[in-house]
Amino acid sequence: MRTITNDIILAGKALEQLKTVYDPELGLNVVDLGLIYQLDFDRLSRTIFVEMTLTTRFCPMGESITAGVQQCLGNVFEAYTIDLHLTFDPPWNAGLISEEGKKQLEQ
Amino acid sequence: MFTTSPANSTQKTTSWKIVVPFYSYAALSFLGLTILLLFAGDSFSGHYFQPRLLAITHMATLGWGTMIILGASHQLLPVLVDGKLYSEKLAKATFITCAIGIPLLVYNFWYFQTVWLMQAGAVLVLSGFLLFALNVFRSIWNSNALQVQVYFLFTATLWLCLTALLGTLLVFNFTYNLFSVSHLEYLRLHAHMGLVGWFLMLVAGVASRLLPMFMISKYSNDKLLWRIFWLINGGLVLFLVDVMFAGITYRVYLYLCMLLAGILLFVVYCRQAWKQRIRKKVEAPVKLSLAAVALLMLPLITAAFLIIQIITGSHMALRLSVVYGSLFLLGWLTAIILGMTFKTLPFIIWNKVYQRLSGKQATPSPKDLFSNRLITWQIIFYVPGFILVEMGILLQNSVLLKTGSVLLLATAIVYNVNVGKLVFHRLKRRIAL
Numbered sequence: 432m433r434t435i436t437n438d439i440i441l442a443g444k445a446l447e448q449l450k451t452v453y454d455p456e457l458g459l460n461v462v463d464l465g466l467i468y469q470l471d472f473d474r475l476s477r478t479i480f481v482e483m484t485l486t487t488r489f490c491p492m493g494e495s496i497t498a499g500v501q502q503c504l505g506n507v508f509e510a511y512t513i514d515l516h517l518t519f520d521p522p523w524n525a526g527l528i529s530e531e532g533k534k535q536l537e538q
Numbered sequence: 539m540f541t542t543s544p545a546n547s548t549q550k551t552t553s554w555k556i557v558v559p560f561y562s563y564a565a566l567s568f569l570g571l572t573i574l575l576l577f578a579g580d581s582f583s584g585h586y587f588q589p590r591l592l593a594i595t596h597m598a599t600l601g602w603g604t605m606i607i608l609g610a611s612h613q614l615l616p617v618l619v620d621g622k623l624y625s626e627k628l629a630k631a632t633f634i635t636c637a638i639g640i641p642l643l644v645y646n647f648w649y650f651q652t653v654w655l656m657q658a659g660a661v662l663v664l665s666g667f668l669l670f671a672l673n674v675f676r677s678i679w680n681s682n683a684l685q686v687q688v689y690f691l692f693t694a695t696l697w698l699c700l701t702a703l704l705g706t707l708l709v710f711n712f713t714y715n716l717f718s719v720s721h722l723e724y725l726r727l728h729a730h731m732g733l734v735g736w737f738l739m740l741v742a743g744v745a746s747r748l749l750p751m752f753m754i755s756k757y758s759n760d761k762l763l764w765r766i767f768w769l770i771n772g773g774l775v776l777f778l779v780d781v782m783f784a785g786i787t788y789r790v791y792l793y794l795c796m797l798l799a800g801i802l803l804f805v806v807y808c809r810q811a812w813k814q815r816i817r818k819k820v821e822a823p824v825k826l827s828l829a830a831v832a833l834l835m836l837p838l839i840t841a842a843f844l845i846i847q848i849i850t851g852s853h854m855a856l857r858l859s860v861v862y863g864s865l866f867l868l869g870w871l872t873a874i875i876l877g878m879t880f881k882t883l884p885f886i887i888w889n890k891v892y893q894r895l896s897g898k899q900a901t902p903s904p905k906d907l908f909s910n911r912l913i914t915w916q917i918i919f920y921v922p923g924f925i926l927v928e929m930g931i932l933l934q935n936s937v938l939l940k941t942g943s944v945l946l947l948a949t950a951i952v953y954n955v956n957v958g959k960l961v962f963h964r965l966k967r968r969i970a971l
Contacts (some may be wrong), residue, residue, distance in 0.1 A: 455903055457817070490617070491614075492885060492889065499896030503898075506898070526756075536819075538819065
């Protein structure tokens with residue numbers, strides 16, 4: 432699934448960085464895993480709106496993954512506030528994994 | 539600056555402080571179990587109803603199997619029921635009561651002191667399980683989605699309480715003669731409620747949810763899981779009722795077939811999940827757990843021989859009964875725990891140590907927190923150790939039994955070192971903030 436955004440340039444930069452945040456259980460980054468649904472930027476209020484999911488609602492690694500996403504974006508966009516929303520609609524499924532992610536998992 | 543929408547904030551998982559003590563206790567119990575095996579002497583040559591075998595069996599089922607499963611259940615319950623664990627305080631109380639009750643029970647079985655201390659141990663263990671049941675039932679009550687696996691968990695917990703209740707009554711029966719029928723008749727029911735109702739139902743339910751998750755498999759088949767549920771539970775209930783009123787008859791083969799059909803369908807489920815997996819490289823602990831499903835066939839094949847031996851009154855019946863029980867406990871159950879420990883505990887420890895570093899800097903992966911070399915040694919000691927112990931019991935050969943016990947002790951030592959490596963894992967200074 433492709434991440435929806437209102438700012439292709441900043442989102443590209445953010446997604447590149449988010450590829451360093453891994454789901455420790457699956458060993459795959461949150462972008463290729465398809466966890467990031469939406470990434471919007473408000474340059475005026477300097478806010479990044481992140482809508483993401485987890486592989487399961489009560490994922491034992493959930494807190495570390497969301498903390499990782501916030502830390503990572505905070506490091507790159509220091510002046511911005513990160514507004515993170517978790518959603519399970521639609522719930523995550525294996526079909527959301529990117530082609531690159533599938534290749535990594537097949538190795 | 540970070541904000542997280544309160545309505546959608548990250549769902550809290552069970553604290554490591556609740557889960558780790560169960561794992562540590564179980565690891566030490568495994569060590570204790572193998573030491574008891576070594577000192578059991580000629581206990582395996584006679585009737586299965588004797589003090590040292592009762593002590594060893596309860597060390598295996600309660601200290602080893604149940605304590606680790608309780609730990610894992612508290613951790614995985616939120617994933618299974620799609621909701622929070624009802625109470626961490628209840629979980630702590632479960633640990634404390636069981637942790638005190640189990641050694642009381644095992645010690646007094648070993649020396650067969652049917653005094654109030656044995657009764658206290660039984661009551662404490664039963665209380666711990668009732669507290670666990672309350673926690674599970676309230677968590678399910680508060681949950682949003684009742685998937686088929688939740689019914690496995692619910693039913694397994696019920697069986698656990700019934701097993702412990704009957705066990706406690708049997709302990710009191712030593713002193714107060716509560717039952718008019720022989721103690722041994724009820725012992726059969728007690729054992730099968732625990733082995734099939736608690737262990738098998740819980741492992742099947744949890745594994746049917748976790749194995750596809752670990753392998754990232756697209757496979758899901760609730761209809762098949764419901765068939766497995768009814769075949770195992772139906773077979774068990776019919777067995778219990780029939781054996782209680784009529785003893786062991788040829789009808790038991792029918793119940794064994796129902797159980798076997800349930801397990802074979804579970805193998806089909808695992809195979810389909812394996813075939814449709816996206817993650818091709820499957821780690822050793824998951825492979826070991828999948829292999830353990832095949833190990834489950836051994837006690838069932840033994841049961842097929844055992845039934846006819848009991849009906850015909852053969853002298854082999856007693857010996858096969860011990861083989862049957864030990865294949866369940868030292869084979870299937872031990873193999874699955876040896877595997878799944880290193881698939882669940884590393885994540886709990888990783889969360890504890892590295893959660894706050896996630897996204898800030900590179901962190902080791904959970905599988906780097908334990909030694910894979912020790913896992914290999916664990917398998918090298920375990921497989922021949924298990925085979926030799928079983929051969930020793932079957933052939934009544936003390937040399938085989940002792941050699942196998944030494945190898946199982948080596949397995950337990952290696953396992954404890956690896957678990958200790960995880961439990962005492964600390965942040966290294968060079969990557970600290």
